[in-house]
Amino acid sequence: MNRPARRIVIEIDVETAYLPEQSDPVAPRYAFAYTITIRNRGAVPATLLTRHWVITDANGKVREVAGDGVVGEQPCIAPGEAHRYSSGAVIETPVGVMQGRYGMITGDGVRFPAPIPAFRLAVPGILH
Numbered sequence: 001m002n003r004p005a006r007r008i009v010i011e012i013d014v015e016t017a018y019l020p021e022q023s024d025p026v027a028p029r030y031a032f033a034y035t036i037t038i039r040n041r042g043a044v045p046a047t048l049l050t051r052h053w054v055i056t057d058a059n060g061k062v063r064e065v066a067g068d069g070v071v072g073e074q075p076c077i078a079p080g081e082a083h084r085y086s087s088g089a090v091i092e093t094p095v096g097v098m099q100g101r102y103g104m105i106t107g108d109g110v111r112f113p114a115p116i117p118a119f120r121l122a123v124p125g126i127l128h
Contacts, residue, residue: 008106009041010077010114018123019088028092032121035086036070038102038114040077046114047076048083050103053116058093070102094123 015035022031040046053065068074075083089098099118105111 006106006108007043008046008110008112010046010102010104011039011041012102012114012116013037013039014116014119016119016121018121022088022090023123025094029090030092030094030096030121030123031088031090032096033086033088034098034119034121035084036116037082037084038075038077039082040079043079045076045078045107046104046112047107048074048102048104048114049111051100052103053089053098053100055089055091055096055098057091057096061092076107089121091121094126096121 017033019031019033023029038048048070050068051066051070055063055065071085071087073085077083097118097120100116102114102116103111104114
């Protein structure tokens with residue numbers, strides 16, 4: 001007898017902030033903080049194992065960042081719960097885009113990707 005599939009639903013929200021005190025437009029260096037909230041809207045616990053980011057500046061320069069967990073953690077997120085963390089990125093232009101995915105695994109061993117929708121890094125007032 002087959003077990004019914006258990007729902008896996010991960011929702012990702014992002015907030016960004018420009019860090020003028022860590023930036024130097026002459027260099028050029030534009031620093032941004034981002035805060036990610038990962039919500040488990042599914043029916044099974046899920047552990048975040050890996051991350052993969054694609055960071056693109058306005059000149060089209062692409063940098064990829066991959067590794068285990070997020071900020072030194074591999075959080076297990078129970079159904080109905082959320083994990084929130086903050087990190088940062090530095091690019092060479094006042095505008096850029098980040099996107100990526102988390103590699104996750106359910107409590108019963110099912111591996112799956114959780115896509116991170118593209119979000120903008122922008123110095124305030126640079127875009128209309």
